[in-house]
Amino acid sequence: MFFRRGQMPLYLLAGLLFGLKTYIVYRFVFNIEIENMMQEIIIFINPFIASIIFFGLSVWIKDPVKQRVFIRYSALVGTLIIYFNLVFYRSFTDFLTIPQLFQTSNVVDLTSSIVSLIKFYDIFIFLDLMIIWYISKQSHLAMVREYTKRSKVIVALISLLLLSGNFLLAEIERPQLLSRAFDREYLVKNIGLFYYHVYDAVSQSKMRTQKVFAEDHDLKTIRQYINDEIRSKSQSELFGIGEDKNIIFISAESIQNFVIDNELHGEEITPFLNGLKEHEDTFYFENFYHQTSQGKTSDSEFVTENSLYPISGGAVFFTHAQNKYHSFPEIIKEKDYTSAVLHANTDTFWNRNQMYDSLEIDTFYDRESYEVTDDNQVGWGLKDKEFFTQSIPHLREIEEPFYAKLITITNHFPFDLEEVDRSLEPYDSNSNTLNKYFPTVRYTDEAIEQFFIQLKAAGLYENSIIIIMGDHDGISANHNKAMAEYLDKEEITPYDYTQLQRVPFYIHIPGYGEGEQMSNIAGQVDIKPTLLHLLGIETNHDIYFGNDLFHDNRKGFIVQRNGNFISEDYIYAGETCYNRETGDILDNKEENNHSSPCSDIKQKVEVELNYSDEIIYGDLFRFLDFKNK
Ligand code: GP9
Ligand code: MN
Numbered sequence: 001m002f003f004r005r006g007q008m009p010l011y012l013l014a015g016l017l018f019g020l021k022t023y024i025v026y027r028f029v030f031n032i033e034i035e036n037m038m039q040e041i042i043i044f045i046n047p048f049i050a051s052i053i054f055f056g057l058s059v060w061i062k063d064p065v066k067q068r069v070f071i072r073y074s075a076l077v078g079t080l081i082i083y084f085n086l087v088f089y090r091s092f093t094d095f096l097t098i099p100q101l102f103q104t105s106n107v108v109d110l111t112s113s114i115v116s117l118i119k120f121y122d123i124f125i126f127l128d129l130m131i132i133w134y135i136s137k138q139s140h141l142a143m144v145r146e147y148t149k150r151s152k153v154i155v156a157l158i159s160l161l162l163l164s165g166n167f168l169l170a171e172i173e174r175p176q177l178l179s180r181a182f183d184r185e186y187l188v189k190n191i192g193l194f195y196y197h198v199y200d201a202v203s204q205s206k207m208r209t210q211k212v213f214a215e216d217h218d219l220k221t222i223r224q225y226i227n228d229e230i231r232s233k234s235q236s237e238l239f240g241i242g243e244d245k246n247i248i249f250i251s252a253e254s255i256q257n258f259v260i261d262n263e264l265h266g267e268e269i270t271p272f273l274n275g276l277k278e279h280e281d282t283f284y285f286e287n288f289y290h291q292t293s294q295g296k297t298s299d300s301e302f303v304t305e306n307s308l309y310p311i312s313g314g315a316v317f318f319t320h321a322q323n324k325y326h327s328f329p330e331i332i333k334e335k336d337y338t339s340a341v342l343h344a345n346t347d348t349f350w351n352r353n354q355m356y357d358s359l360e361i362d363t364f365y366d367r368e369s370y371e372v373t374d375d376n377q378v379g380w381g382l383k384d385k386e387f388f389t390q391s392i393p394h395l396r397e398i399e400e401p402f403y404a405k406l407i408t409i410t411n412h413f414p415f416d417l418e419e420v421d422r423s424l425e426p427y428d429s430n431s432n433t434l435n436k437y438f439p440t441v442r443y444t445d446e447a448i449e450q451f452f453i454q455l456k457a458a459g460l461y462e463n464s465i466i467i468i469m470g471d472h473d474g475i476s477a478n479h480n481k482a483m484a485e486y487l488d489k490e491e492i493t494p495y496d497y498t499q500l501q502r503v504p505f506y507i508h509i510p511g512y513g514e515g516e517q518m519s520n521i522a523g524q525v526d527i528k529p530t531l532l533h534l535l536g537i538e539t540n541h542d543i544y545f546g547n548d549l550f551h552d553n554r555k556g557f558i559v560q561r562n563g564n565f566i567s568e569d570y571i572y573a574g575e576t577c578y579n580r581e582t583g584d585i586l587d588n589k590e591e592n593n594h595s596s597p598c599s600d601i602k603q604k605v606e607v608e609l610n611y612s613d614e615i616i617y618g619d620l621f622r623f624l625d626f627k628n629k
Pocket of ligand 1: 295296297298343345349350407409412
């Protein structure tokens with residue numbers, strides 16, 4: 001099957017040559033960061049697997065002459081795909097996506113500098129193509145023939161096996177790689193450039209069909225629902241108290257609120273945040289829930305800026321970055337606010353570079369804006385203390401009044417921290433993850449404390465509102481056993497697990513003096529209307545799923561993306577209705593579910609999730625002119 005009269009089949013030879021070229025380009029021409037041995041292995045085998053599978057398709061072509069043509073042109077198209085990506089990469093440090101091909105502005109940027117993006121040694125990228133082309137043109141080529149049915153099936157089976165092997169390794173390296181749709185670099189690193197393009201094409205076309213069938217009047221019912229069920233009819237007492245103040249928003253990576261006011265080894269875990277909670281200028285919300293799904297930090301950003309729900313599979317930052325939104329940063333422009341995000345990670349992570357444009361965020365201070373060295377980074381990047389220190393000069397240069405969001409990173413799984421930065425010893429349980437979580441939480445607590453001092457010194461404190469929010473949970477259900485041990489519980493029930501999805505939420509208004517500890521239920525979806533109202537901006541025509549947290553007239557429940565919810569009276573989780581205060585079970589699954597006290601709200605939860613999905617999938621806001629309503 002493979003060798004005939006000592007000859008290697010052409011598809012195999014082409015596959016090996018093309019695979020080798022692709023590997024060399026991935027490894028040495030693109031600037032792809034390899035973090036461990038597993039990635040090294042994947043990036044080596046993937047090019048060979050992908051190209052042998054593709055060229056192997058030629059065995060299904062009967063006519064050997066046509067087989068050669070197929071192989072030649074496949075090599076040509078494959079090479080061009082690599083090359084276009086490379087030229088694009090040299091300019092944007094990113095890989096092409098289908099929407100980008102249609103973004104004329106990018107093309108204009110590219111054409112102006114195209115000459116500088118082409119290097120003389122690029123010719124080597126075409127070397128294998130020339131060899132394949134040359135060999136395939138030899139008239140008496142024994143490397144192609146008509147393949148028997150058996151050979152075809154064997155080639156197909158081997159291809160399938162290789163493909164599964166590649167995806168299995170990728171899944172081990174990055175669980176839920178495809179559904180979470182991380183960074184494009186991660187995708188390319190783990191499944192290769194070609195499967196990445198297939199993935200991109202499939203997700204784009206899925207999205208497009210849904211958009212094509214969407215219509216203007218879909219919004220009418222949604223607006224009606226929001227007017228009837230969500231929108232408060234009057235303004236809260238705090239409306240306008242933050243007018244013209246800066247908003248400094250700290251998105252605190254993976255901080256859950258079970259650490260607040262809690263202890264480990266007889267010590268407070270978060271001494272600064274505990275103190276801040278009691279401060280007269282602080283509103284602290286003890287029942288504030290994150291509402292993220294697979295998009296993690298990016299979902300928390302999405303919910304916060306738009307007051308829409310994230311999508312259930314994948315990250316909306318990735319799948320719907322081209323949509324029209326009506327975001328917080330966009331709305332506050334009417335009050336002459338500028339907006340910025342500060343986060344020391346690459347700008348492509350979570351597709352932030354594209355999504356931030358759609359959200360109309362003016363400036364993104366990404367990794368390039370920070371000095372990241374071997375000494376000042378740990379785990380996922382720049383240490384939080386260093387991050388805040390280096391952020392101060394950036395904050396000073398942003399035009400006031402501003403909204404600036406700072407996203408921390410040190411308290412990110414796997415919660416690595418050097419000995420010198422550790423002021424709290426790890427916990428001791430069977431979960432290494434939970435054990436290491438406490439010292440990094442403490443580190444971030446100290447970093448925020450230091451940041452407050454720096455803000456005061458920089459004269460940025462007095463005239464700002466400072467928000468601190470945990471972006472999502474850091475300890476997943478995999479660590480329930482250790483968590484139960486820490487919390488001194490027998491087990492973590494669905495009720496407990498829901499309560500563990502609470503994250504800290506602080507609104508600190510220097511000089512306000514009438515702060516309070518708030519026990520009403522709240523969620524990330526409430527942030528946009530709350531902040532808009534603090535700034536004195538009306539939301540009467542906006543479409544959103546949250547409420548001003550300072551208003552008494554709220555819809556009264558917080559939706560989780562999986563359809564669970566928390567209301568003032570109930571928690572619905574694991575298909576069970578619980579009393580929110582006591583945790584007692586209020587219904588019985590065996591009985592008729594309509595009798596459950598949770599049923600009414602459960603229906604509304606489904607309606608809201610569907611409406612939010614309709615807005616996103618249908619890109620419905622493109623039909624609206626919010627400004628002239
Ligand atoms: C990456 C950071 C962490 O830039 O926001 O992302 P996460 O894994 O928490 O979604
Ligand atoms: Mn995060």
